[in-house]
Amino acid sequence: MQLSPDEIVYWQLGALKLNATILFTWCLMLIFFISAKLLERSLTQSDKRTRLQNALEIIVLGIEKQISSVGLPYPRQYIGFLGTLFLFIALANLLTIFPGYEPPTGSLSTTFSLALCVFIAVPYYGIKQRGLKDYLASYTKPTIIMLPFNIIGEISRTFALAVRLFGNIMSGTMIIGIMLVIAPFVFPVVMTALGLLTGMVQAYIFFILASVYIAAATSVSDTHMHKNSPLIKPSKEK
Amino acid sequence: MDSLTIIAVVSIITSGITIGFGAIGPAFAEGRAVANALTALAQQPDASATITRTLFVGLAMIESTAIYCFVVTMILLFSNPFWNYFIAQSGN
Numbered sequence: 212m213q214l215s216p217d218e219i220v221y222w223q224l225g226a227l228k229l230n231a232t233i234l235f236t237w238c239l240m241l242i243f244f245i246s247a248k249l250l251e252r253s254l255t256q257s258d259k260r261t262r263l264q265n266a267l268e269i270i271v272l273g274i275e276k277q278i279s280s281v282g283l284p285y286p287r288q289y290i291g292f293l294g295t296l297f298l299f300i301a302l303a304n305l306l307t308i309f310p311g312y313e314p315p316t317g318s319l320s321t322t323f324s325l326a327l328c329v330f331i332a333v334p335y336y337g338i339k340q341r342g343l344k345d346y347l348a349s350y351t352k353p354t355i356i357m358l359p360f361n362i363i364g365e366i367s368r369t370f371a372l373a374v375r376l377f378g379n380i381m382s383g384t385m386i387i388g389i390m391l392v393i394a395p396f397v398f399p400v401v402m403t404a405l406g407l408l409t410g411m412v413q414a415y416i417f418f419i420l421a422s423v424y425i426a427a428a429t430s431v432s433d434t435h436m437h438k439n440s441p442l443i444k445p446s447k448e449k
Numbered sequence: 450m451d452s453l454t455i456i457a458v459v460s461i462i463t464s465g466i467t468i469g470f471g472a473i474g475p476a477f478a479e480g481r482a483v484a485n486a487l488t489a490l491a492q493q494p495d496a497s498a499t500i501t502r503t504l505f506v507g508l509a510m511i512e513s514t515a516i517y518c519f520v521v522t523m524i525l526l527f528s529n530p531f532w533n534y535f536i537a538q539s540g541n
Contacts, residue, residue, distance in 0.1 A: 214523060214524070214527055214528055371513070374513075374516070374517060374520060375509075375510075375513040375516060375517075377520070378513070378516035378517065378519060378520045379509075379512075379513070379516055381520070381523070382516060382519055382523075385523065412505060412509050413509065415505075415506070416506055416509045416510070419506060
């Protein structure tokens with residue numbers, strides 16, 4: 212029994228391995244690239260919009276609403292990172308309905324690299340919004356004694372993000388595998404449906420937690436929450 | 450008993466204990482969370498969208514502690530590093 216799709220190796224040349232994780236990640240990238248290219252062609256600013264553009268706008272605006280509900284003002288500057296995280300994980304988990312597909316999120320290397328992206332993005336946005344000195348000073352809040360605990364928390368939550376996604380997807384695959392041995396008739400279908408739900412919820416949670424971490428790093432003390440904040444930061448020259 | 454047998458016995462027993470305790474804690478926690486969410490839903494049905502969303506996120510975060518135990522159990526059972534080390538030792 213294999214724990215992760217890393218162990219399925221299709222092609223090997225010395226230390227270079229082409230395993231199922233890399234292959235299916237490439238497939239996902241290809242799907243995103245081709246669909247983005249196709250959608251780009253039909254984008255228009257006029258009132259006569261295609262169905263695809265409407266669907267795309269629903270997705271983009273939905274993600275932006277979720278980001279701003281966490282407390283991040285002007286969500287459009289974060290959607291490139293956070294929206295991609297959500298769409299990638301959601302598609303990677305949803306494609307499990309196709310037989311023969313191994314979700315790349317069921318491998319610890321994929322989830323850990325995604326968590327590492329969040330780990331880097333948090334100080335990046337924090338410094339960009341508040342300046343280096345102000346951001347570094349936030350580690351010593353409320354007192355200087357909390358400095359090591361804040362740093363430990365930063366690292367351990369990265370691990371938690373990675374292991375949470377990996378464990379959920381891996382357990383889904385594992386349970387289906389065990390069910391196939393014990394009761395191969397109906398139960399695997401039910402468990403696959405449950406796996407789709409878990410995959411979607413986990414994608415949402417990964418995305419929401421990343422937004423919460425960024426919101427905590429960028430929050431300035433005099434934030435005033437307004438419900439319908441503009442999507443783009445108003446430019447300074449007027 | 451040679452060392453391989455000891456490792457096998459300890460790994461199997463420990464993995465059983467791990468998944469058992471890992472199920473108890475989150476079970477209590479999820480029970481409390483759902484009970485409180487139901488109370489909140491009964492008191493203010495208008496806020497059901499927010500409550501349900503927060504509940505799902507909270508449940509998944511609680512469940513992740515159970516998942517950590519599950520991951521440790523799976524590693525102990527299927528890709529035990531100590532077992533593999535002694536297998537490699539005995540192979541030489």
